[in-house]
Amino acid sequence: MNPIEFFIIKCICVYLSGIGFGLIVNLPHKALNIAGFNALLGWLVYYVIINTWGGLGSSNFFGGLCIGVTSVIIARWKKMPSILFDVPGLVPLVPGGQAYNTIKSFAMGNYQAAFSYLSEVIWIAGSIALGFIVAELVNKIRIKVERDLRKLKRSRKSKI
Amino acid sequence: MTAHLINQISGVRLSVLNPVISGVCKLMDEEQRKYEQKRQHDQLVLDTCILAGTIMIESGSEMTRVNNTILRIARNAGLAKARVYVTVTGIIMSGGVSDVGAQVGSIDKRSFDLEKVAKVNELSRLFEAKQIDISDFYDQLIHIDDVVGTFPLWVQEIGAGIVSGALTVVFRNNIADFWITCLVGMAGWAVLYFLNIYVQIRFLSEFLAAAVVAALAIMSVQLGFGHQADDIIVGAMMPLVPGIPLTNAVRDALSGNLISGPARGIEALISACALGFGVAIALHFM
Numbered sequence: 001m002n003p004i005e006f007f008i009i010k011c012i013c014v015y016l017s018g019i020g021f022g023l024i025v026n027l028p029h030k031a032l033n034i035a036g037f038n039a040l041l042g043w044l045v046y047y048v049i050i051n052t053w054g055g056l057g058s059s060n061f062f063g064g065l066c067i068g069v070t071s072v073i074i075a076r077w078k079k080m081p082s083i084l085f086d087v088p089g090l091v092p093l094v095p096g097g098q099a100y101n102t103i104k105s106f107a108m109g110n111y112q113a114a115f116s117y118l119s120e121v122i123w124i125a126g127s128i129a130l131g132f133i134v135a136e137l138v139n140k141i142r143i144k145v146e147r148d149l150r151k152l153k154r155s156r157k158s159k160i
Numbered sequence: 161m162t163a164h165l166i167n168q169i170s171g172v173r174l175s176v177l178n179p180v181i182s183g184v185c186k187l188m189d190e191e192q193r194k195y196e197q198k199r200q201h202d203q204l205v206l207d208t209c210i211l212a213g214t215i216m217i218e219s220g221s222e223m224t225r226v227n228n229t230i231l232r233i234a235r236n237a238g239l240a241k242a243r244v245y246v247t248v249t250g251i252i253m254s255g256g257v258s259d260v261g262a263q264v265g266s267i268d269k270r271s272f273d274l275e276k277v278a279k280v281n282e283l284s285r286l287f288e289a290k291q292i293d294i295s296d297f298y299d300q301l302i303h304i305d306d307v308v309g310t311f312p313l314w315v316q317e318i319g320a321g322i323v324s325g326a327l328t329v330v331f332r333n334n335i336a337d338f339w340i341t342c343l344v345g346m347a348g349w350a351v352l353y354f355l356n357i358y359v360q361i362r363f364l365s366e367f368l369a370a371a372v373v374a375a376l377a378i379m380s381v382q383l384g385f386g387h388q389a390d391d392i393i394v395g396a397m398m399p400l401v402p403g404i405p406l407t408n409a410v411r412d413a414l415s416g417n418l419i420s421g422p423a424r425g426i427e428a429l430i431s432a433c434a435l436g437f438g439v440a441i442a443l444h445f446m
Binding site for chain 1: 220221222225272273274275276277278279281282285310311315316318319320321322323324325326327329330331332333335349390393394395397398399401403404406407408410411414432436439440443444
């Protein structure tokens, strides 16, 4: 199978995984499609970065950042809570493979490998969380700037 | 009515003062009635706030949203000085008026039902826009299980299957095992669903579901349906991963809620450990 076909299949799978997780946690019907696209967007950012210049940390960081920012934008647009969009969005970024390898190594008594996988899991989870933190910061700044701009416009109008 | 009583008690017929007394008494009655009405209204607002908060926390909302929603409802209903203290296991709220005391709501079970969060949010928006009044609001919250539909089991099963199969492809680049992973994931979700109904301990049902998933995956490879047992397990575990407590733990800790954030983190950690032990036991015995 050539790489482009495989990439497209992966994209479809990411979209489907967002929708599937939405079905499990009982999202409203209107939010399902957008949650899938949000997951796809975050994963694309992750995928592009990890395949060009970034390592595990930066790719997950920017993936989490992207999901955090877009889900707040979507939430304002759709007038729904932002948690509806970022929970399905994070599903494709979860370090499932590494977590499983940790457990398997522990179960097989291979502690050296287990600890190295465990540190990888912690590193990935920490980067995603950090991305979320920065996303929160970006959103707060964005809202504040918008409010200030509106105030500025109003004051200018009243002067004229 | 009060005027009549005063007349009887005094025993003297002050016919000149009669209209004045009755007028004053009518005013007092009116005042009393208004006071009673206000008290009932405030009580209803407090009940609504507590109920809304309880539903939101039970369905997996983050604490800042619960706090904001409750305060917004109270402010729009005229309780400007309302105060609220929200944790994962309980809500304490006072109205800021002397007539009604503080209220406590306790939260015993937590599940994931984001549509309820969205519904409460929508109702509070409608209330803010004055399209529904407080008693409507309360009614809808009481009957939220009828208002908000849950996906039936078969739709949830399809969701679990899609998540499992798709994530095997994404995480492990393994297209050949798509269908068998779907089936194993569906079986794991069904085990979790039914155990959650019959056994009230969430961690135990997660443990058993993980064990079932791993055992089925290894069996399917042994019987020749699948190719890579590891990939099937990774995919089929994904519907069981505690995604909402994890994201909420980060958010709550970030917003400065140092009680709820770590508590949720512990919840997610215990879930993850239960899943891990389930898989480990199945790997040992198969």
